[in-house]
Amino acid sequence: MVHTFAGGVHPDDSKHFSKDKPIEEAPVPKVIRIPMAQHLGAPCKPVVQKGDAVKKGQMVGEAAGFVSSPVHSSVSGKVADVGQYEHIFGNPVTSVVIENDGEESWADGLNVEASDVDSMSIDDMKKRILEAGLVGMGGATFPLHVKVSPPKGKHIDSFILNGVECEPYLTADHRLMLEKPDGIIQGLRILCKIVGAKDKYIGIEANKPDAVKVMREAAEKVDPSIKVIELPVKYPQGAEKQLIKAILDREVPSGGLPMDVGALVNNVGTAFATYEAVEFKRPLIERVLTVTGEGVVNPKNLLALVGTPIKTLLDFCGLREKANKIILGGPMMGLAQYTTDLVVIKGTSGILVLEGKPVGVHGPCIRCGRCYDACSMHLMPSRLSVLLENKNIEAAQAANILDCIECGACTYVCPAKRPIVQFIKYGKGEIRARQAKERARAEAKKAKEAKEEEEKKAAV
Amino acid sequence: MDDKFLVSTSPHIRSDESIPKIMWTVVLALAPAAVAGCYFFGWPAIAIILGSIAVAVATEVAILAFRKKPLSQALDGSAVVTGLLFAMIISSNVSWYLVVVGAFFSIAAAKHLFGGLGCNIWNPALAGRAFVLTAWSLQMTSGWARPLDIDAISQATPLNALKMNVEAAGPYSLGDLFFGHIPGSLGETSALLLLIGGLFLIVRKYVDWRVPLSFIATAVILCMIIPFKGADAGQLGWYQDMQFFEKLGFWAFSGGLFLGAFFMATDMVTSPMTKKGGIIFGIGCGVLTAVIRKLGGYPEGVCYSILIMNTAVPLIDRFTVPRKFGYVEPKKAS
Numbered sequence: 001m002v003h004t005f006a007g008g009v010h011p012d013d014s015k016h017f018s019k020d021k022p023i024e025e026a027p028v029p030k031v032i033r034i035p036m037a038q039h040l041g042a043p044c045k046p047v048v049q050k051g052d053a054v055k056k057g058q059m060v061g062e063a064a065g066f067v068s069s070p071v072h073s074s075v076s077g078k079v080a081d082v083g084q085y086e087h088i089f090g091n092p093v094t095s096v097v098i099e100n101d102g103e104e105s106w107a108d109g110l111n112v113e114a115s116d117v118d119s120m121s122i123d124d125m126k127k128r129i130l131e132a133g134l135v136g137m138g139g140a141t142f143p144l145h146v147k148v149s150p151p152k153g154k155h156i157d158s159f160i161l162n163g164v165e166c167e168p169y170l171t172a173d174h175r176l177m178l179e180k181p182d183g184i185i186q187g188l189r190i191l192c193k194i195v196g197a198k199d200k201y202i203g204i205e206a207n208k209p210d211a212v213k214v215m216r217e218a219a220e221k222v223d224p225s226i227k228v229i230e231l232p233v234k235y236p237q238g239a240e241k242q243l244i245k246a247i248l249d250r251e252v253p254s255g256g257l258p259m260d261v262g263a264l265v266n267n268v269g270t271a272f273a274t275y276e277a278v279e280f281k282r283p284l285i286e287r288v289l290t291v292t293g294e295g296v297v298n299p300k301n302l303l304a305l306v307g308t309p310i311k312t313l314l315d316f317c318g319l320r321e322k323a324n325k326i327i328l329g330g331p332m333m334g335l336a337q338y339t340t341d342l343v344v345i346k347g348t349s350g351i352l353v354l355e356g357k358p359v360g361v362h363g364p365c366i367r368c369g370r371c372y373d374a375c376s377m378h379l380m381p382s383r384l385s386v387l388l389e390n391k392n393i394e395a396a397q398a399a400n401i402l403d404c405i406e407c408g409a410c411t412y413v414c415p416a417k418r419p420i421v422q423f424i425k426y427g428k429g430e431i432r433a434r435q436a437k438e439r440a441r442a443e444a445k446k447a448k449e450a451k452e453e454e455e456k457k458a459a460v
Numbered sequence: 461m462d463d464k465f466l467v468s469t470s471p472h473i474r475s476d477e478s479i480p481k482i483m484w485t486v487v488l489a490l491a492p493a494a495v496a497g498c499y500f501f502g503w504p505a506i507a508i509i510l511g512s513i514a515v516a517v518a519t520e521v522a523i524l525a526f527r528k529k530p531l532s533q534a535l536d537g538s539a540v541v542t543g544l545l546f547a548m549i550i551s552s553n554v555s556w557y558l559v560v561v562g563a564f565f566s567i568a569a570a571k572h573l574f575g576g577l578g579c580n581i582w583n584p585a586l587a588g589r590a591f592v593l594t595a596w597s598l599q600m601t602s603g604w605a606r607p608l609d610i611d612a613i614s615q616a617t618p619l620n621a622l623k624m625n626v627e628a629a630g631p632y633s634l635g636d637l638f639f640g641h642i643p644g645s646l647g648e649t650s651a652l653l654l655l656i657g658g659l660f661l662i663v664r665k666y667v668d669w670r671v672p673l674s675f676i677a678t679a680v681i682l683c684m685i686i687p688f689k690g691a692d693a694g695q696l697g698w699y700q701d702m703q704f705f706e707k708l709g710f711w712a713f714s715g716g717l718f719l720g721a722f723f724m725a726t727d728m729v730t731s732p733m734t735k736k737g738g739i740i741f742g743i744g745c746g747v748l749t750a751v752i753r754k755l756g757g758y759p760e761g762v763c764y765s766i767l768i769m770n771t772a773v774p775l776i777d778r779f780t781v782p783r784k785f786g787y788v789e790p791k792k793a794s
Contacts, residue, residue: 356466364579
């Protein structure tokens, strides 16, 4: 049976720049900056102030609510400032600036000897995951302790590790699988023990045959029930819903989550971080990322501390004369930045430097249908783009625009160079704003009615 | 490198497909059949092809200027495709003004009155031919050009001859029909070269093979099954003497079926968006072609069948919406 999904596109994988470069340690920065927003959910509240001494791994921002995740200092040193600084989405975010004293002295109780995972209770493991500030490292940065605590009634039978790395140019997961397979497998076992999943899978795209081999051997040593599945190369195979469809042949319902079909998916980097957090009580303070692209002199896979300035990494790898586009993430879904005054955060999987050309004017939709063929969510991208070009939000909502995973395959393939995904993002934003307004109005109405009830009762 | 960066939304890479690439590839695919038309029908054919393209492009430039759109859009090749297709579906012995007016109508009315590229409902070249057929019906139906070396008195196309029982026309062998050595429109006769061009487009993934297959198969099967209306039709000796498979070939290679099936029914703008829709479209065209050929007033039905199915495309699209991913019955709010 061919494990794949309907739709998808085949961009040049452009991985030759860095796939054979072993992971190198990035230069240790003199000053780091820890933003309070490195995850989906409420941003953290800083728990240190200017002048405080901090140790490596010490929490500097506490989780604000259940769907949130603490952030930690990746070096020991002194807090130089707590203020608003540039962030990857363009809005400034509260960040803690720390001067590195170079001592690398860990906070008490962290970075301990390996604990015996098999004798640890599930609650203890979850506690370590929460305290370590683990989030999804594939890019979505969903807090891990929330993900592995599905509500009652959602039974998880399958856990899938995402080693697909379908974005062109990026090779961080590839190198991690080649160099740290045992840690990843151990992380998978920990995650499966926590949620009680019986079936364990690791999905890897066929453009990484060496990783498939290494992961299969590592899995067999420890747990022969782990199935390493080689998947045909197609973008976006690494998207959660498409991965579940390809490996389990189940479709996550519209508006639903993978747990609704009994599955959970995590990036291999997240599994490795889980292993580090649960066995050694190491918080998420470093990660592997790829600095690559035509605009980089020496593309590299780097193990970088969270909080390392992007400028440091770009200087380390060197930029070419014509480099003019800095993208955090991959070329299909990454965010183009207007400044290099940013830092590595938990979700930074890659820094892509391109020699780009300005975007031209797009043409009319010629109804060629390539976007229909490309869409892995079975939507009608060209129709959505035309509806939104004419600001017809209601019709777009009726055409299932909210199901769009914004993978960009439709836009990649459009001969008229229409910015379809941009139209869809605009439409989704409009719909959410309207929904929020509706909710606010409904609540205000309820509050008013409750108040009137009270007054009626008081008058009687 | 100075500190100014290019910022745009994702995705930051694009495929190398473009509208000009598609249009000029279609021109390339039509070229063999167009050149064959010039070979069979001589100088008039060359003049008509060049003239039609020139008028189409000039009209496009003029209208773009009038609509205050960038004139570079005229270079995208779509006007050339329309001009070339229009030339290929008329006979090479028509008057020059018919070519000029038809090409002008195709671009100005059938394309730009609807909003320009991507907005038209009907195939512009076919709409132009329908207009010219109605405006100069005598010229368009009474005398088809014949290949220069055929020394025949009659000037009926094979379909025309068979329907009207024109005894002096033919005999036409299967080879004549396949290679194009027959009277007809200047680009529609050579089934072989149209097939080659069509297969080229299919391999390059500009044409979905389901559409020409369903169109041609449906048309040929129904042409074999549906009897001619009227006692005189279908009586020609050389047709009656054909074997079964030769008759299949007759209905497939005659008239504008190959040109219509490979190049007009597959026009992206005027055909359905999905593959399922394309099959319905192809079958519909095939049915209408056979009905007009056997039961209708004209000897050839490809032009009108495609125009009628173009009208049905929005309806076809509405009923062939892709299956929703992960569809769940909506729960009623309690």
